[in-house]
Amino acid sequence: MKPSLEDMQVFLAVVEARSFTLAADRLERTKSAVSQAVTRLESDIGTRLLYRSTRSLSLTEAGSEFYAHCREIKDIYNSAIAGLRNSGDKLAGSLSVTAPHALCEPVIIPAIIKLAEQHPQLRIRLLANDSPMDLIESQVDLAIRVGSLALQSAKVSKLGLLGESLYASPQLIEKLCGIPSDLTELQNWPHIANDWQGMPLKYELKSGIQVKATPKVRCNSLHDIVQLTEAGIGIARLPDIIARKKVANGTLCPITSVAAAPIHYMHLFSKRPPTKVQTFIKAIKSELQTCSKN
Structure with missing residues (x-):
């Protein structure tokens, strides 16, 4: 059988803790479950990875080489997860927005200019359209709409009044x-x-x-x-x-x-939208306030 990634991470924890007991505490498992995971891993690989005794454990030659690969896999995994979590907090990448023509010149364009100057790594796509759009099909992150709205599956919030x-x-x-x-x-x-x-x-x-x-x-x-x-x-x-x-x-x-x-804004994010979307919404609100004062 192919070794499981979970058993590989248990093995990694044992090596770095230099103890089955400490590894079990860190993983919040029983010592027996940790020992079984390492034994199962060795069986799946077909070679011994650890020398065990009642007082110590050490890596075999194969175990030392395998540990390096397990460490690399964990680093890649952590990096991938961190990248996904942080991607929504970076004002970089692409941001697609649709808005009615009435708001583009006085509100949306000034907001885009400010964000483009402040965040040069952010790429913005504007679709000026007075008609409703399918946000998924059009790959739109944020939709600005004026007037009453039909029943929506998107998250809708009020921005202000026109x-x-x-x-x-x-x-x-x-x-x-x-x-x-x-x-x-x-x-x-x-x-x-x-x-x-x-x-x-x-x-x-x-x-x-x-x-x-x-x-x-x-x-x-x-x-x-x-x-x-x-x-x-x-x-x-x-x-x-x-x-x-x-x-x-x-x-x-x-x-x-x-x-x-x-005036409403709409999006399809299940929870809070990414930071770049939130930042753009704040920029639009600021421009609307400026327009109302002039």
């Missing part, structure tokens, strides 16, 4: 004779919508008013929606952190606030 408002160009507002005092009249304005917003469009305003509309233009790119809105094609629901610069430049005007949408 403020959103309806925006339009100054030209469109002037053309339609200004912002109406009765916000339900916004349903008669031309609307630009993202594909994920559904049909018909439904806006729940902070005031509690609900607005329904049929979009004039639908688009799956936030960047394109912003451009179309600036061009005066219609009114659009945009994240405040995206539209803020446009408002400052005078190309967009806020019409009214929409109820804030929750």
Whole structure:
């Protein structure tokens, strides 16, 4: 029979303790069980490894050579286990993240820049996508999502809130004779919508008013929606952190606030995610706080 790795480690413990009794104590086994393991090992190998007496033990020539191999195997084993345990604590290797376009420019990209500068051994992969993704199939470590979520097998935690408002160009507002005092009249304005917003469009305003509309233009790119809105094609629901610069430049005007949408992060790790994932989550939270202050 082939010698078992467990018996080899018992033999190693006996040699290093220079005693069956001490080895048994260290292994938390009986002296009889330790002795049987060494005897079984010698039988499986077909050669004597130890000279035993009531007062001492010593290695045979074969035992001395075999001990060196057992020591090497144990060192490799310990190194492999330590490597696995520590790999999740190192900010190195690869980190794959998916996030909606609305958060990429103001939040995700700044977080990536900081981590890339602070941890040059970390390789980051960003998948900008507004649609749900299969985290396993896409090999994604961390998913950032906005809005309500369907039932998930992934671990989900809340990151914060994304403020959103309806925006339009100054030209469109002037053309339609200004912002109406009765916000339900916004349903008669031309609307630009993202594909994920559904049909018909439904806006729940902070005031509690609900607005329904049929979009004039639908688009799956936030960047394109912003451009179309600036061009005066219609009114659009945009994240405040995206539209803020446009408002400052005078190309967009806020019409009214929409109820804030929750921001979540998701992962498939059974316990706590690796340190690199936790660090990225903290970086995102920091960027969100910065955006909320500006």
